Amino acid sequence: MAASSTVAASAGPARPAQSFWQRVRGGDEIALGITFLSAFSVLFVTGMIVWELWANSSLPRHQFGWSFLVTQTWDPVAGQFGALPFIYGTLVTSALAMLIGIPLGVGAAIFLAEFAPPKISDALTFLIELLAAVPSVIYGLLGIFILIPILRTIEPALRSVLGWTPLFKGPFYGVSLFSAGVVLSVMIVPFIISISREVIRAVPNEQREAALALGATRWETVWDAVIPFASKGIVGSIFLALARSLGETMAVTMVIGNDPKIKASLFAPGYSIAAVIANEFTEATGQPYTEALIELGLVLFAVTIVINGVARILVATAERGKM
Amino acid sequence: MTNGLLLRRKAVNAVMLTITGLCAFLAAGVLVYILGYLFVHGAASLNWNFFTKLPTPVGETGGGMANAIVGSAKLVMIASCVGIPIGFLAGVYLAEFGGGTFSFLVRYVTDLLNGVPSIVIGIFAYTVIVLPQKHFSALAGGLALGVMMIPIAVRSTEEFLRAVPVSLREGAVALGATKAKSILTVVIPAAKNGIITGIMLNLARVSGETAPLLFTSFSNRYWSEGLSQPTAALPVMIFTYAIAPYEDWHQQAWSAGFVLLTLVLAVNVIARLILARRKHVAR
Numbered sequence: 001m002a003a004s005s006t007v008a009a010s011a012g013p014a015r016p017a018q019s020f021w022q023r024v025r026g027g028d029e030i031a032l033g034i035t036f037l038s039a040f041s042v043l044f045v046t047g048m049i050v051w052e053l054w055a056n057s058s059l060p061r062h063q064f065g066w067s068f069l070v071t072q073t074w075d076p077v078a079g080q081f082g083a084l085p086f087i088y089g090t091l092v093t094s095a096l097a098m099l100i101g102i103p104l105g106v107g108a109a110i111f112l113a114e115f116a117p118p119k120i121s122d123a124l125t126f127l128i129e130l131l132a133a134v135p136s137v138i139y140g141l142l143g144i145f146i147l148i149p150i151l152r153t154i155e156p157a158l159r160s161v162l163g164w165t166p167l168f169k170g171p172f173y174g175v176s177l178f179s180a181g182v183v184l185s186v187m188i189v190p191f192i193i194s195i196s197r198e199v200i201r202a203v204p205n206e207q208r209e210a211a212l213a214l215g216a217t218r219w220e221t222v223w224d225a226v227i228p229f230a231s232k233g234i235v236g237s238i239f240l241a242l243a244r245s246l247g248e249t250m251a252v253t254m255v256i257g258n259d260p261k262i263k264a265s266l267f268a269p270g271y272s273i274a275a276v277i278a279n280e281f282t283e284a285t286g287q288p289y290t291e292a293l294i295e296l297g298l299v300l301f302a303v304t305i306v307i308n309g310v311a312r313i314l315v316a317t318a319e320r321g322k323m
Numbered sequence: 324m325t326n327g328l329l330l331r332r333k334a335v336n337a338v339m340l341t342i343t344g345l346c347a348f349l350a351a352g353v354l355v356y357i358l359g360y361l362f363v364h365g366a367a368s369l370n371w372n373f374f375t376k377l378p379t380p381v382g383e384t385g386g387g388m389a390n391a392i393v394g395s396a397k398l399v400m401i402a403s404c405v406g407i408p409i410g411f412l413a414g415v416y417l418a419e420f421g422g423g424t425f426s427f428l429v430r431y432v433t434d435l436l437n438g439v440p441s442i443v444i445g446i447f448a449y450t451v452i453v454l455p456q457k458h459f460s461a462l463a464g465g466l467a468l469g470v471m472m473i474p475i476a477v478r479s480t481e482e483f484l485r486a487v488p489v490s491l492r493e494g495a496v497a498l499g500a501t502k503a504k505s506i507l508t509v510v511i512p513a514a515k516n517g518i519i520t521g522i523m524l525n526l527a528r529v530s531g532e533t534a535p536l537l538f539t540s541f542s543n544r545y546w547s548e549g550l551s552q553p554t555a556a557l558p559v560m561i562f563t564y565a566i567a568p569y570e571d572w573h574q575q576a577w578s579a580g581f582v583l584l585t586l587v588l589a590v591n592v593i594a595r596l597i598l599a600r601r602k603h604v605a606r
Contacts, residue, residue, distance in 0.1 A: 027503035032420055038412030039429045042477060045470060046436050049443070052450040107346035115340055116347065126595065127351040133591045134357065134584065135531025137558045141565045141580050142357055189350050217336035240438070247440025249534035254566060274442045274534070281538040297446040301439060308438035312431065
């Protein structure tokens, strides 16, 4: 209703008030109606997604309750469905991706926004943003045929340095939580870079000038005067990347090994929520197998919505800060 | 003493400059490496059969992915019919009519929808179309991709409409045009190039999506007719062929990857060049 008053206002105060039918003939009400319906349907579709996930997972929700999330056994034949191995695999691979991706992404963003000459910065940003457009199945393909052989060659070195921790014990077959984490890190870096770079560039120049005038080096300027100003947006970009890596399906499915067991070693094969949905959905027969997979989808949806919701607010407030 | 401190600060400065620079070059280097590898491996095994022949049974060499190429085009077409009208019109609403709490809500939900994992969108299309119909279909796959197109279509349309100067709108209204007429004949034509570029990027993005198709359009080793049959798509073929244990299937996967990536990156490069030029002119 507020929208229709803007329509009337824009017609100008000089005009006499038109009747409803005159306005309909002019097309204003029709245009408003159609576009409003479309805008509303965005809400409607999102609501439908929530409803479909909720309604179609009612069976396992009632049968297993909250224990679904903390049960370790996933045995469709016996009718045992526990999501813990998938939640574990999702969290571990994403954590590993963030561990590699955050320093790399934020470091590169700082360089591109603050240190690099404009031409080099633009060229590198162009390349990096193209990386974000590469379909995830291609990352999976490269993961299988390039990354895993590379990891095989560096595995002995990793083992000799970090082999004493439980994280790097046991045989390494190639497909593993470790491989999945590394592929994910490659996929999220472009996101962190492109958003963080924008946020850092939006920091007012006075911040830099003041620090430089006080005799700070360029790095001290960036670290003490610019980054604190941009920190909210950088954290937002990290959250967006996290949400993306939690929900990433194809690349992870192709390299994680698809084994629903919880093992401490990163070299062991694992499984993630998205991967199990991708692999088992078409084969799922008998209740509540499909429904249990849909409930996994619901879990994934809920987690990514919350993280995205927080991230969007952080990025939006950080970008508003520049004005 | 102070001299030492100064040296140390300068050293830290130099070291951090180098490290962050390495990060940037490493990130960009990954793309160059990927491209190089794909070009060498994919282009080597690519031949004309890939575009014209159906997949051959296991063990038989040769064959292509003609059905998957057509299938992908079909799926993207259905997706466009779903995603572009809704996204475009909603974008027009946000840019031209919006402004209240409702618009804020639509914008926020659009961003959230953009962040929903694609596999979850696949489940949605499965429950809405595959479950009642009891069979996989191009329609279900197209719907999943269409839903994925909506958020980007909304935001890019809104952004480009907002970039149109207010003076143009005022000129149209001053000449006696109604708001609808000024939007239709002045604002949208002015933003046309940007909006079309946005749609191209959007199409490129969904044409590489795999996860939402796995259990909606499924796959097909033969031609599919109409909209109600399981349909092959290029990204799904890459997945199936890459994880299969046959060497010649791997080669086919590389060819398909090469074709898909070339298509997606070409659209992206062209779109970015157009957008960059537009920005340049605007300044």
